[in-house]
Amino acid sequence: xxxxxxxxxxxxxxxxxxxxxxxxxxxxxxxxxxxxxxxxxxxxxxxxxxxxxxxxxxxxxxxxxxxxxxxxxxxxxxxxxxxxxxxxxxxxxxxxxxxxxxxxxxxxxxxxxxxxxxxxxxxxxxxxxxxxxxxxxxxxxxxxxxxxxxxxxxxxxxxxxxxx
Numbered sequence: 001x002x003x004x005x006x007x008x009x010x011x012x013x014x015x016x017x018x019x020x021x022x023x024x025x026x027x028x029x030x031x032x033x034x035x036x037x038x039x040x041x042x043x044x045x046x047x048x049x050x051x052x053x054x055x056x057x058x059x060x061x062x063x064x065x066x067x068x069x070x071x072x073x074x075x076x077x078x079x080x081x082x083x084x085x086x087x088x089x090x091x092x093x094x095x096x097x098x099x100x101x102x103x104x105x106x107x108x109x110x111x112x113x114x115x116x117x118x119x120x121x122x123x124x125x126x127x128x129x130x131x132x133x134x135x136x137x138x139x140x141x142x143x144x145x146x147x148x149x150x151x152x153x154x155x156x157x158x159x160x161x162x163x164x
Contacts, residue, residue: 081116
């Protein structure tokens with residue numbers, strides 16, 4: 001988007017499941033990733049997401065896995081977003097809202113990721129409609145799920161497992 005001759009870059013957050021599906025080269029996720037890169041979207045990463053990626057049990061088992069996770073974290077460059085008071089308050093508001101209005105218990109990490117997207121005015125890319133669709137529709141979360149067919153993704157994953 002251009003405003004007064006200045007190019008404003010879009011911000012994106014990729015959830016852990018997005019990185020997982022990117023690592024297996026699921027076509028719709030790869031397409032979303034490439035499209036964002038072509039638009040020069042700025043990748044930001046909530047620190048809780050960095051924590052989730054680095055907590056992967058096989059992080060230190062396989063050098064290729066470690067390198068891949070490190071590459072994903074480096075996409076955010078200097079844009080690792082700490083848990084600030086503003087983000088914490090927004091995450092709490094999201095959790096309260098869903099609990100009161102939908103009897104839904106959202107996990108703290110997901111509320112922090114959504115809150116970071118809202119506070120930072122970023123689009124969250126995730127394959128987690130169950131948690132993020134309500135927040136998108138009711139609490140102004142900019143959310144995109146690049147996976148159009150869950151069954152196709154499941155079959156894709158099963159084929160990969162069979163090939164190993």
